Amino acid sequence: MIAIDVGNTSLHFVWIDDRGSFIRAKRIPTQKAAIAGIKKIFLRNKQEAIVVCSVVPRITALFRKIKKECAINLHIVGEDIKVPVKSFYNKRHIGMDRLVAAYAAKKIYNDARIVVDFGTAITFDILSKNGDYAGGLILPGLGSTLKVLSACALLPKKIKLRKTTMPIPRNTEDSINRGITEGFASMLNSLIEKYKKILKIKKNTKVVITGGDAKFILQSLKSPIIFDQFLVIKGLYLLAGKFIG
Numbered sequence: 001m002i003a004i005d006v007g008n009t010s011l012h013f014v015w016i017d018d019r020g021s022f023i024r025a026k027r028i029p030t031q032k033a034a035i036a037g038i039k040k041i042f043l044r045n046k047q048e049a050i051v052v053c054s055v056v057p058r059i060t061a062l063f064r065k066i067k068k069e070c071a072i073n074l075h076i077v078g079e080d081i082k083v084p085v086k087s088f089y090n091k092r093h094i095g096m097d098r099l100v101a102a103y104a105a106k107k108i109y110n111d112a113r114i115v116v117d118f119g120t121a122i123t124f125d126i127l128s129k130n131g132d133y134a135g136g137l138i139l140p141g142l143g144s145t146l147k148v149l150s151a152c153a154l155l156p157k158k159i160k161l162r163k164t165t166m167p168i169p170r171n172t173e174d175s176i177n178r179g180i181t182e183g184f185a186s187m188l189n190s191l192i193e194k195y196k197k198i199l200k201i202k203k204n205t206k207v208v209i210t211g212g213d214a215k216f217i218l219q220s221l222k223s224p225i226i227f228d229q230f231l232v233i234k235g236l237y238l239l240a241g242k243f244i245g
Contacts, residue, residue: 003240004054006060008120014233043070051244064076087133088133102127113128115208115209115231116209118211120144124195185217205224209225210232
């Protein structure tokens with residue numbers, strides 16, 4: 001099968017075999033995604049079941065059009081496949097990636113209660129003891145914050161997100177990177193501690209973290225964690241097994 005996670009930054013295609021092993025992957029920047037290029041990928045893989053999770057309306061519409069025009073086995077999460085998770089969030093506002101991540105976290109990590117996804121935005125989501133999606137927070141992403149600060153800084157080059165060991169930075173690039181990585185780590189540590197108390201979750205219960213930008217602050221998090229970079233992709237694989245066969 002082909003699992004496709006569509007975010008605001010990129011389309012992540014992952015080919016998965018019948019045993020759940022990842023065969024290969026491909027990324028396409030969301031802004032550059034076009035119907036012709038995606039059709040070519042699908043027509044080369046006509047025999048594959050395709051499961052799409054999209055939070056970008058333009059791209060979702062693009063996949064609907066491809067499904068209508070081409071004879072392919074394509075399923076859009078939220079339309080053709082409903083995520084089997086009870087949700088207390090506003091149905092018109094919930095991103096399917098958040099529900100898929102919650103579903104995967106509960107299926108793979110039985111005692112998961114908090115799921116944090118470091119994407120274009122950071123989503124901090126809460127699961128009930130039964131695996132229901134209770135709701136959560138949306139925070140600025142590390143990359144998004146870097147982009148805003150970079151635009152305001154008087155620097156001759158584009159700043160790249162990186163870890164810096166200098167405790168008191170002495171230039172703007174290091175100041176921004178240190179501020180983002182240390183600031184977000186402190187914020188996440190505080191939120192995790194707070195919500196563990198509110199939800200009466202044991203301190204040693206692991207927080208499930210996903211998303212590529214998480215790598216910049218993982219070592220600064222105080223709570224026990226499980227880092228699963230492909231949580232949403234794994235959720236799409238599980239949904240395909242349940243609903244497509």
